[in-house]
Amino acid sequence: MKPYKCLIIDDDEIDRLTATSFVKKFPQFNIIGVYENGLDALPVLEKESIDVLFLDIDMPELDGLELRKMAINVPVCIYITSHAEHAVESFQVDTLDFIVKPLKLDRFTATVSRINEYLELKNKAELFEAALGGDVIYIKEGHEQTKIKLHDVFYLEALKDYTKIVTSAKKHCVLTNIGNLLKESHFQSFIRVHRSFAIQKNYIERKLANEVVLTNGIQIPIGRSYKDNLDF
Numbered sequence: 001m002k003p004y005k006c007l008i009i010d011d012d013e014i015d016r017l018t019a020t021s022f023v024k025k026f027p028q029f030n031i032i033g034v035y036e037n038g039l040d041a042l043p044v045l046e047k048e049s050i051d052v053l054f055l056d057i058d059m060p061e062l063d064g065l066e067l068r069k070m071a072i073n074v075p076v077c078i079y080i081t082s083h084a085e086h087a088v089e090s091f092q093v094d095t096l097d098f099i100v101k102p103l104k105l106d107r108f109t110a111t112v113s114r115i116n117e118y119l120e121l122k123n124k125a126e127l128f129e130a131a132l133g134g135d136v137i138y139i140k141e142g143h144e145q146t147k148i149k150l151h152d153v154f155y156l157e158a159l160k161d162y163t164k165i166v167t168s169a170k171k172h173c174v175l176t177n178i179g180n181l182l183k184e185s186h187f188q189s190f191i192r193v194h195r196s197f198a199i200q201k202n203y204i205e206r207k208l209a210n211e212v213v214l215t216n217g218i219q220i221p222i223g224r225s226y227k228d229n230l231d232f
Helices: 013-023 038-047 062-068 084-093 105-124 178-183 224-230
Strands: 004-009 029-036 052-055 076-081 097-100 128-132 134-142 144-149 155-159 162-168 171-174 190-194 195-202 204-207 213-214 220-221
Touching: 004 038, 013 029, 029 038, 052 062, 062 076, 062 084, 062 134, 076 084, 076 105, 084 097, 097 144, 105 162, 134 171, 144 220, 155 178, 155 190, 178 190, 190 220, 190 224
Parallel strands: 004 029, 004 052, 052 076, 076 097
Antiparallel strands: 128 134, 134 144, 155 162, 155 195, 162 171, 190 195, 204 213, 213 220
């Protein structure tokens, strides 16, 4: 696996040094540049194919949100900021994670796990290619095709432009967002219960105030705007 090329951008020197020291603890990252403002990073973003951005938000001249809009082609954006009030806005520009300062190693380690999972899925994912008999889809994983029986799927989980298809045996990933996947006729038995989750009705064991418990014990959160979908 090639190292993930990353940039670290923060106008606070101590925070910048802390983020850099943490990133260096993980060999999968190759730090291409460390900058105190977004303007200095723009030439590098134009020349290099960057995989991960570690960004502050409140920076002079060009803040982290505007910089992300200019570098929306970078697969992963992680915000590390003192301004928790920007969390909702940050996820509108394809943010994978949002960390509130002060940065702690255990919290950063959890973020690295999310980055690894997302980029590994991104590298493997392909669109499903065919369906047979209404209950079978084929996923292209590498050079092989995997047959999945839809009645074995417990739930779907959104991950930016990708969707995890979770069965009792394995997690698969397809290169399409969960909204588009649910429009396909093969997924009509699934109901959206959260911005990031859709489940099969027949696997619901019980419904609680803020989550659904599936027959295998997995707990799926219920989004406020999706509660009506469970009135059946």
